[in-house]
Amino acid sequence: MRRILSAGLAAALLLSACHFADDVASDRMPRFETPSGPAPTVAIALGSGGPRGFAHIGVLKVLEENGIRPDLVVGSSVGAMVGAIYAAGMGAGDLEKLARDINVLEFFEFRMLGGGLATGSAVQSYVNERVHHKRMEDLGIRFVVAATRQSDGRLALFNRGDAGLAVRASSASPGQFEPVRVGNDLFIDGDEAAPVPIGAARSMGARLVIAVDVSAYEQDTPPSAPQAWRDKDLRRARQVAAEAPQADIVLHPNIGYYAGHDESYRRRVIGQAESYTREQLPAIRAAYARAGVPWPGPQNASTERSPAGVASR
Numbered sequence: 001m002r003r004i005l006s007a008g009l010a011a012a013l014l015l016s017a018c019h020f021a022d023d024v025a026s027d028r029m030p031r032f033e034t035p036s037g038p039a040p041t042v043a044i045a046l047g048s049g050g051p052r053g054f055a056h057i058g059v060l061k062v063l064e065e066n067g068i069r070p071d072l073v074v075g076s077s078v079g080a081m082v083g084a085i086y087a088a089g090m091g092a093g094d095l096e097k098l099a100r101d102i103n104v105l106e107f108f109e110f111r112m113l114g115g116g117l118a119t120g121s122a123v124q125s126y127v128n129e130r131v132h133h134k135r136m137e138d139l140g141i142r143f144v145v146a147a148t149r150q151s152d153g154r155l156a157l158f159n160r161g162d163a164g165l166a167v168r169a170s171s172a173s174p175g176q177f178e179p180v181r182v183g184n185d186l187f188i189d190g191d192e193a194a195p196v197p198i199g200a201a202r203s204m205g206a207r208l209v210i211a212v213d214v215s216a217y218e219q220d221t222p223p224s225a226p227q228a229w230r231d232k233d234l235r236r237a238r239q240v241a242a243e244a245p246q247a248d249i250v251l252h253p254n255i256g257y258y259a260g261h262d263e264s265y266r267r268r269v270i271g272q273a274e275s276y277t278r279e280q281l282p283a284i285r286a287a288y289a290r291a292g293v294p295w296p297g298p299q300n301a302s303t304e305r306s307p308a309g310v311a312s313r
Contacts, residue, residue: 030158039205040072046079047196053078058273060092066297076190087143088131128164146197155193198243
């Protein structure tokens with residue numbers, strides 16, 4: 001049962017109902033097209049992390065409170081899920097309400113009882129419903145999804161076509177979900193190629209890139225952690241460190257090591273990320289100054305802390 005719950009959360013952070021995806025018409029097939037028009041001013045890159053992705057909501061809440069509204073969102077895995085709905089116009093406060101109301105068992109696929117891999121089709125349908133079936137290019141904020149091409153392990157980006165299918169591909173964690181076919185290729189979790197898609201955000205021409213890393217801190221790794229977890233954590237940390245210099249600021253809230261799935265965990269993680277981001281407001285403002293982008297919030301960025309939760313991965 002624990003594996004089932006973990007798999008559901010990893011792929012359906014904001015899922016509240018189980019629906020099955022329809023086939024995607026060829027003209028809605030996710031793809032990447034070189035953007036036209038002016039380059040974005042502020043981009044936010046939301047990273048992978050399964051249920052740890054609740055932390056993205058706490059970060060977005062504080063950014064919104066200070067007038068920070070990106071004109072480009074790039075997401076990997078759970079960051080793509082949160083990013084799609086946010087880019088479609090749902091504010092952080094409403095995202096938090098969705099997070100509180102999750103019933104992960106509604107995502108359950110019977111094939112998982114026998115150890116089979118989930119398809120992720122419910123994620124596709126859910127995302128499309130939440131973005132009102134708009135294509136990625138029609139969302140209110142420019143949106144890019146980072147996935148990994150299975151054949152060569154290389155990063156692939158989508159910014160046109162079906163948002164749900166793109167997010168489903170970006171969330172297809174190996175060992176838990178089937179690879180997702182998009183056109184002639186199969187794709188897996190964006191975490192494999194770009195846990196926090198900083199380089200992708202920078203490549204879109206953004207003047208200021210705010211990256212959000214919700215992965216665990218290495219020093220919090222307990223002695224009992226399986227070696228496979230350690231290896232994955234180290235691989236992810238190396239990849240994030242390699243891209244970090246391309247960000248103007250990397251926000252990395254410490255939400256503990258072990259991830260959970262109940263409501264108390266969701267509230268704690270959102271609260272901790274919110275408190276952390278408030279503390280980082282002076283640093284965020286300094287990043288704006290270095291990039292030559294006018295600060296949109298109060299002249300004196302408040303560092304007042306909201307009630308902190310207790311970290312619990």
